[in-house]
Amino acid sequence: MSALANHAFVKMNGIGNEIVVVDLRAHPGVITAEDARAVASPNGAPYDQLMALYPPRAAGTESFVRIYNNDGSEAGACGNGMRCVASIVFEETGKDALTFETKAGLINCWRGSEPGTYTVDMGKPRFGWQDIPLAEEFRDTRGIELQVGPIDAPILHTPSVVNMGNPHAVFWVDDPYAYDLEKFGPMLEHHPIFPDRANITLATIKSRDHIVMRTWERGAGLTKACGSAACATAVAAARLGRADRKVRLSLPGGDLVIEWRERDDHVLMTGSVAFEFDGIFDPALFNAAATA
Numbered sequence: 001m002s003a004l005a006n007h008a009f010v011k012m013n014g015i016g017n018e019i020v021v022v023d024l025r026a027h028p029g030v031i032t033a034e035d036a037r038a039v040a041s042p043n044g045a046p047y048d049q050l051m052a053l054y055p056p057r058a059a060g061t062e063s064f065v066r067i068y069n070n071d072g073s074e075a076g077a078c079g080n081g082m083r084c085v086a087s088i089v090f091e092e093t094g095k096d097a098l099t100f101e102t103k104a105g106l107i108n109c110w111r112g113s114e115p116g117t118y119t120v121d122m123g124k125p126r127f128g129w130q131d132i133p134l135a136e137e138f139r140d141t142r143g144i145e146l147q148v149g150p151i152d153a154p155i156l157h158t159p160s161v162v163n164m165g166n167p168h169a170v171f172w173v174d175d176p177y178a179y180d181l182e183k184f185g186p187m188l189e190h191h192p193i194f195p196d197r198a199n200i201t202l203a204t205i206k207s208r209d210h211i212v213m214r215t216w217e218r219g220a221g222l223t224k225a226c227g228s229a230a231c232a233t234a235v236a237a238a239r240l241g242r243a244d245r246k247v248r249l250s251l252p253g254g255d256l257v258i259e260w261r262e263r264d265d266h267v268l269m270t271g272s273v274a275f276e277f278d279g280i281f282d283p284a285l286f287n288a289a290a291t292a
């Protein structure tokens, strides 16, 4: 039987990024890709990312958090999901600051200055072509040679690439809503230049402190918000000298404020989270998935 069967979960969202949180700290168990897909099915609690809390492995951390996409793949980082998890653990502990461990490293969280908002420190961005990772060498990852459409009239081209605990490509366009991202997203996510696939963002820089964007997420598809993509976009715009180190990003589900801190190179993301409902995973859901 699945480690999730009969287990309580909380359904939340981080500015529209659909998140399911399950607390496995008392009953750790392995979540398989099939389990993650079964939860995402219409009979489950459809989500973009599932955040599973495991017992802490490192001193001073609250939990080791594993992050699953709705296709069953595992992600290193999920900024909006971490803010949802943090809101639950803040409530539970009454602490002012929390540290979690993820596959991408240690993640610190704080309460934001406005009620109901939370800040997550997403760590340092990485720009080396092997770090993204890319399949071949590119010296300057502020814009790589990659395009969609006719060679002399590309529809999308020269993305900035950034690793924010996961791989991101950001295409600069006039209007992110003018493109069929559901068509280009999967093509680019699976492009051979990205051996680990990539999250694909379309973004436009409105001013030095405001960016509008939307994202096709690796392993999850079109989402209303992707926090790590917002971080990648803010950092990429600053690297190009086209935006300040602190910007507001408008995503389909709402706004995030991202600051790329000068003193230590860390990227801080602040925004709200919302509780939707809670429930218990039905064992039949997992049996059905196992026999399908």
Ligand SMILES: N[C@H](CCC[C@H](N)C(=O)O)C(=O)O
Pocket: 017, 048, 049, 069, 074, 075, 076, 077, 078, 079, 080, 081, 166, 167, 199, 217, 218, 219, 220, 225, 226, 227, 228, 229
């Ligand atoms: N929604 C998440 C990112 C999920 C990343 C995932 N799609 C991957 O890289 O596999 C966020 O708020 O940061």
